[in-house]
Amino acid sequence: MHIRPFREFKRNRIGVTGLVMFLLLSTTAILAPLIAPHDPWDYSDRSFQPPSMNHLLGTNDIGYDIFSELLWALRTSVFFGVSVAAIACTIGLILGVSAALVGGLYDLVVMRIVDALLAIPSILVLILIAAYFRPSTMILVVTLSLIIWQTIARGVRAQTLSLKTKPHIKAARNMGASTVYIMRKHILPELFPLCAMGFVTKARIAVFMEAGLSFLGIFDPTTKSLGIMMSYAMRYLYLDVWFNWLLPAVLSLSMLIVSLALISYAIEEIFDPRLKGGNNAATV
Amino acid sequence: MPLQFKNLNVKYRLSGTEGNTITALNNISLKINEGECVSIVGESGSGKTTLALASMKLPSQNAIMTGSVVINGVNTSELSSEEMRKIRWNEISIVFQNYGDVLNPVHKIINQVAEPLIKNGESRNAAIDKSGKMLDYMKIKTGRSMLYPHQLSSGERQRVLMAMALITDSGILVLDEPVASVDAITKLYLAEVIKKQINIGKAVLLITHDLSFAALCSDYTVVLYSGNILESLPSKELLDAPHHPYTRALVRSFPVMERAKDLAGVRGAPPQQTSTPKGCIFQPRCTQSIDVCLERRPQAASTNGGGVVVCHRCGIATMISVENISKSYKDIEVLKDVSLKLDEGEILALVGETGSGKTTLTYLITGTIKPDGGKIIFRGKGLDKINRKEFAKMVGIVYQSPRDSISHRFNVFEAIAEPLVIHKVFDGKSAGKIRNALREVQLPVDDYFIRKYPHELSGGELQRVAIARALILEPDLIIADESTSFLDPSVQAKILRLLLNLQNERGISMIFVTHDIGVARKVSDRIAVLHDGRIVENTPTHHIIENPQHEYTKKLIDAVKSSKISDL
Structure with missing residues (x-):
C-alpha cells in the first residue's frame, strides 16, 4: 500500500504534539550555552537561594544556578539520546540489510550475535561498564549503542527478507539493476518507517538510561545530567527545595520521554493503519 | 528441361x-x-x-x-x-491474371477459347467442338459458353482463361x-x-x-x-x-482454416525499387538483421529441407536454445531434461498447469536462477558467459501482477524510466521516449497521468505501464509471464492485441507463459506443453490444437473445450 508518511504525520495530532515538544526541548538544549544565565560549573551565589529574577530556579547546595544546570543537563540528555539512536540505527540497518541480502554463514553469525545481545540485559551491562571503567560520555554513548542495536537489526532483516521476494524488486534485478541500486531505490525507502520507529524508541531508552545511571551516581559526576540533579535534590528534600530543584528536573525528563513516546506512537499508527482509531477500528 | x-x-x-x-x-x-x-x-x-x-x-x-x-x-x-x-x-501457354479486359469483349467465349486452335490450322468446326468440351471440362454450364465475357461472373471468366491455356495442350x-x-x-x-x-x-x-x-x-x-x-x-x-523470415511473415499473414492466431501483415512496407541497397533487400523489414545484413548482399545457401535460402543467417536463426536443462529445489525436481528452441521473431507459448515448472523455466531463461544441469545458449553464446546487465537490456519481462511488479513508490513516469536509470541511459531525450512508449501502449501522455501512482490506476492501465517499461529499452525478447491472467476478458483481449501488434511491429521474439491453452492458441506460433517438469509436446500451434499427440495435451484441450461437468 502506498503511504505518504510526511503528509500523514502532519495530519496526526499526537505526532505533531510530540514533535513540537521534542523540538522545543532540543532547541532549548542546543541553545543552552547561549541562554543559560550563569556558568553551571561555577559558584554564582549563596547556596539554597529561592527562585528570583537572577536565579529563576534558585541555587543549589554549593551555590550553582539550578536553571543553568537544568539547561545543560537537558543538553546532555538530548545529545545522549540522539547519538545513541543514530549509531544503533546505523549499525542495525547495515547489519540487518546485509544479513538479509548476503544470507548464508554471514546471516547466521549476525543473527546469533543478535540473539546473544537480546539475552543480555543491557542496563546491567551498562551499569557494570560505567561503574568499573568510569568512561567518558562519548564512550558510554558508543557502548550503549553497541548493546541495543539488535532489535533494529532483527526487524530490518525480516523486512528486507520479505522485500527481497517482492516482484518489483525481482523485476528490477531482471532489468539488470545492481545491489546498490536496489538498496537505494527499493529497499531503503521501504525500511524508513521501521528505522524511524527504531530511532525514536532507542532515543527514549537512551535518555532514560543516561538519567538512571547518573541518578545512581555511576556516571561522570562532572557532567551536568538530569539524573545527577535529581540525585542531589533528593538529599535536600527536608529543606523544601523539591519544587525548584527536583520538580524541574523530573518534568524535563518526563517531557522529553513523553515527546519521544508520542512520536513513536504516531509513526506506528501511520504505518499500521489497523491501529487507527475512530470508526475504522470497529471494522477491522 | x-x-x-x-x-x-x-x-x-x-x-x-x-x-x-x-x-x-x-x-x-x-x-x-x-x-x-x-x-x-x-x-x-x-x-x-x-x-x-x-x-x-x-x-x-x-x-x-x-x-x-x-x-x-x-x-x-x-x-x-x-x-x-x-x-x-x-x-507454352499462359493463364493471364483475371482482369476485366483480358478477354475480348466482342467475341463469344467459346470462339475465344477455340482461337489458338484455329490459328494452328484446325478446322473451325473441330476447334469449336473441342472448345465446347474444354469449357464443359472447366465446368462452365452448357449454354453459358455462348455468352460474351461481360455476361460471365469473374469465377467463370477465370475458368475460361484456364480453358484457353489448356486447349492447345x-x-x-x-x-x-x-x-x-x-x-x-x-x-x-x-x-x-x-x-x-x-x-x-x-x-x-x-x-x-x-x-x-x-x-x-x-x-x-x-x-x-x-x-x-x-x-x-x-x-x-x-x-x-x-x-x-520473409516467408514466415507471409505465412503469418495468410489465413489458414485451422490457424486461430490473429493475422499479422509483414511489418513495414516493400522497398522502393528505384535504387538497389548495398545490403540485403529484406533487411529493413527483417526481424533478425545483424550488421552484415546492411553491408553485403547475402548468398544463397542450401537448407536441410532441400531448399535454398538467401540470408546471411541461413534462414530463421535460433535465438535461445535450451539444452537438456534440469532443475531441482532441494528434493523437488521441477524440470527434468527440458530442451526447447526459440527462433528470432517467433512467439512461443509455454503452456502447463500451475506447478508444472513454467515459471522456473522462464527464470532459467532470464538467468535469474542457475540450472543444475544442461545449458542455455543465447544467440550462440552460453548464458553463463553473457554479462547479466547486457543480457537484461535485451530481455523485457511483463509479469503476472502489475500491482506487485511495479513499486508503489514510483509514479508512471518513474516506473517506465526505471530500466533507463538502471542502464544509465536516462538523459534529456528520455522524457520524449517515455511519452512515445506510453503512446505505443495506448495510454494518455499528459502530465497529470504520468504523475499518477500505481494505486490510482486500473489493472489494465497498470499492465500497459508494465509493458511500456518492458519495451523502453527496445529488447529483442519479451517474456510475458501470465501477463493477462489477472485481467478481465475485455482488458485481456486488448492487452493481447497490444502485445501482438508490438511484437509484429518490432519483430521481437516472445515467450508467452500461460496456463490457458485457449489464449496460447490465439497468440502463438508454437506451443510447448509442460507437464510434470517435462516438455510433452512442442509443435506449431495449429497442429497441437487439431491433433494433440500426448494424453496430457488432449486432457488440457478437453478441459478448456468442455462446457459440461461429468457426472460424479
Whole structure:
C-alpha cells in the first residue's frame, strides 16, 4: 500500500504534539550555552537561594544556578539520546540489510550475535561498564549503542527478507539493476518507517538510561545530567527545595520521554493503519 | 528441361526520365522440369507477373530484359517475334491474371477459347467442338459458353482463361493467379485440373499469393521479394517450416482454416525499387538483421529441407536454445531434461498447469536462477558467459501482477524510466521516449497521468505501464509471464492485441507463459506443453490444437473445450 508518511504525520495530532515538544526541548538544549544565565560549573551565589529574577530556579547546595544546570543537563540528555539512536540505527540497518541480502554463514553469525545481545540485559551491562571503567560520555554513548542495536537489526532483516521476494524488486534485478541500486531505490525507502520507529524508541531508552545511571551516581559526576540533579535534590528534600530543584528536573525528563513516546506512537499508527482509531477500528 | 530462367533481369524505365529505372526482377535463375510444378509467391509488386510475362516473352514496352528464358532448349531471346509466336500457345501457354479486359469483349467465349486452335490450322468446326468440351471440362454450364465475357461472373471468366491455356495442350503452363477470384470449391476443382496436367508430364509455373494453394498444387515454392528470390523450398514445408523470415511473415499473414492466431501483415512496407541497397533487400523489414545484413548482399545457401535460402543467417536463426536443462529445489525436481528452441521473431507459448515448472523455466531463461544441469545458449553464446546487465537490456519481462511488479513508490513516469536509470541511459531525450512508449501502449501522455501512482490506476492501465517499461529499452525478447491472467476478458483481449501488434511491429521474439491453452492458441506460433517438469509436446500451434499427440495435451484441450461437468 502506498503511504505518504510526511503528509500523514502532519495530519496526526499526537505526532505533531510530540514533535513540537521534542523540538522545543532540543532547541532549548542546543541553545543552552547561549541562554543559560550563569556558568553551571561555577559558584554564582549563596547556596539554597529561592527562585528570583537572577536565579529563576534558585541555587543549589554549593551555590550553582539550578536553571543553568537544568539547561545543560537537558543538553546532555538530548545529545545522549540522539547519538545513541543514530549509531544503533546505523549499525542495525547495515547489519540487518546485509544479513538479509548476503544470507548464508554471514546471516547466521549476525543473527546469533543478535540473539546473544537480546539475552543480555543491557542496563546491567551498562551499569557494570560505567561503574568499573568510569568512561567518558562519548564512550558510554558508543557502548550503549553497541548493546541495543539488535532489535533494529532483527526487524530490518525480516523486512528486507520479505522485500527481497517482492516482484518489483525481482523485476528490477531482471532489468539488470545492481545491489546498490536496489538498496537505494527499493529497499531503503521501504525500511524508513521501521528505522524511524527504531530511532525514536532507542532515543527514549537512551535518555532514560543516561538519567538512571547518573541518578545512581555511576556516571561522570562532572557532567551536568538530569539524573545527577535529581540525585542531589533528593538529599535536600527536608529543606523544601523539591519544587525548584527536583520538580524541574523530573518534568524535563518526563517531557522529553513523553515527546519521544508520542512520536513513536504516531509513526506506528501511520504505518499500521489497523491501529487507527475512530470508526475504522470497529471494522477491522 | 522445358522451362528455364537464366540470370533473368527485368527493369522498367520510368516515364519521362532517361536511365531512371526500377528493378522488377533481379538475376532470377529457375528451372521447371516435366511433371513438376513450381509456385512463385510474394507480396504484390514483387515481380511475379513480370516473371510470367517474361516467360512468354511478352514484356511491356518500357521493360528492359537481360538474361534468358529457355523453352525446351531454345533460348527465346534469340528468337524473332514471328518464331516466338509459333512457340506461344503451342509449347507454352499462359493463364493471364483475371482482369476485366483480358478477354475480348466482342467475341463469344467459346470462339475465344477455340482461337489458338484455329490459328494452328484446325478446322473451325473441330476447334469449336473441342472448345465446347474444354469449357464443359472447366465446368462452365452448357449454354453459358455462348455468352460474351461481360455476361460471365469473374469465377467463370477465370475458368475460361484456364480453358484457353489448356486447349492447345502445350507442354508448359504458366498460371498467373489462377485462383484469385474463385470460391473454395472451384479452387479445389482447379487444383485437381492442375494436378492432372502435372501428372501427364506438363511443366507448370504457378504464380499465386494463395499460400495454401501453392502448398497444395506445387512441388516447389519460390519466394519472390522485390524481384529477388529469397527462398525456395519444398511446398510441403511452406506453411509449417519456412526458413526465411520473409516467408514466415507471409505465412503469418495468410489465413489458414485451422490457424486461430490473429493475422499479422509483414511489418513495414516493400522497398522502393528505384535504387538497389548495398545490403540485403529484406533487411529493413527483417526481424533478425545483424550488421552484415546492411553491408553485403547475402548468398544463397542450401537448407536441410532441400531448399535454398538467401540470408546471411541461413534462414530463421535460433535465438535461445535450451539444452537438456534440469532443475531441482532441494528434493523437488521441477524440470527434468527440458530442451526447447526459440527462433528470432517467433512467439512461443509455454503452456502447463500451475506447478508444472513454467515459471522456473522462464527464470532459467532470464538467468535469474542457475540450472543444475544442461545449458542455455543465447544467440550462440552460453548464458553463463553473457554479462547479466547486457543480457537484461535485451530481455523485457511483463509479469503476472502489475500491482506487485511495479513499486508503489514510483509514479508512471518513474516506473517506465526505471530500466533507463538502471542502464544509465536516462538523459534529456528520455522524457520524449517515455511519452512515445506510453503512446505505443495506448495510454494518455499528459502530465497529470504520468504523475499518477500505481494505486490510482486500473489493472489494465497498470499492465500497459508494465509493458511500456518492458519495451523502453527496445529488447529483442519479451517474456510475458501470465501477463493477462489477472485481467478481465475485455482488458485481456486488448492487452493481447497490444502485445501482438508490438511484437509484429518490432519483430521481437516472445515467450508467452500461460496456463490457458485457449489464449496460447490465439497468440502463438508454437506451443510447448509442460507437464510434470517435462516438455510433452512442442509443435506449431495449429497442429497441437487439431491433433494433440500426448494424453496430457488432449486432457488440457478437453478441459478448456468442455462446457459440461461429468457426472460424479
